[in-house]
Amino acid sequence: DIQMTQSPPSLSASVGDRVTITCRASQNIGKWLAWYQQKPGKAPNLLMYDGSTLESGVPSRFSGSGSGTEFTLTISSLHPDDFATYYCQQYHSYSWTFGRGTQVEI
Amino acid sequence: QLQLQESGSGLLKPSETLSLTCTVSGGSIRSGRPSWSWIRQRPGKGLEWIGYIYESGTIYYNPSLRSRLTISVDTSNNQFSLRLGSVTAADTAVYFCVRGAPDSSGYFTHWGQGAPVIVSS
Numbered sequence: 001d002i003q004m005t006q007s008p009p010s011l012s013a014s015v016g017d018r019v020t021i022t023c024r025a026s027q028n029i030g031k032w033l034a035w036y037q038q039k040p041g042k043a044p045n046l047l048m049y050d051g052s053t054l055e056s057g058v059p060s061r062f063s064g065s066g067s068g069t070e071f072t073l074t075i076s077s078l079h080p081d082d083f084a085t086y087y088c089q090q091y092h093s094y095s096w097t098f099g100r101g102t103q104v105e106i
Numbered sequence: 107q108l109q110l111q112e113s114g115s116g117l118l119k120p121s122e123t124l125s126l127t128c129t130v131s132g133g134s135i136r137s138g139r140p141s142w143s144w145i146r147q148r149p150g151k152g153l154e155w156i157g158y159i160y161e162s163g164t165i166y167y168n169p170s171l172r173s174r175l176t177i178s179v180d181t182s183n184n185q186f187s188l189r190l191g192s193v194t195a196a197d198t199a200v201y202f203c204v205r206g207a208p209d210s211s212g213y214f215t216h217w218g219q220g221a222p223v224i225v226s227s
Contacts, residue, residue, distance in 0.1 A: 042219075043217035044153065045217070046214060049211070055215075089213065094166060094168075095169065096155045097155065098153040100152045
């Protein structure tokens, strides 16, 4: 299986901060990466797919970049609603795998 | 709006069989080309994709669970199901049923709320 490594595992930030989360794949996955946001007690919610395509309805302060083995999710200006855990997921090859998550907290 | 809802056994003893059903509403399980997957989240661990099924019956299982796993689809009732045999405490998790991307790509667009499953003697 392709291993997905996220960094940092957690970060502290304030409203208005620019936040960047990194996801590294153990082998080349092209652009086949998605990002999800999960809040406590809820299911994950799709933010981005194909590395940089914003899912419909997701605020434009979220952006994604990267290809191959290194990807980033950026929140340009943190809103109170953005405090959550973020996961990357590769769908280049089976079995589809997720990163361990990055918790964004105050 | 498409919604998914898990139902089924929540408390199991070791060696029993976990059985969950996902009911899809607000759309047909036969529409488009999405996959229908199960994903689990074990306490303190990340997300693990279990496997998928298409309405055509095409199936793919995570090899780590394949020997104990059955995923099936019931298009007449707009449902798909998961059976995981010989459970242990390591199968304790929240289980999500999930719809895949409309173009059969491997990301997940719609999630159920999650069904907690506890395996304990």
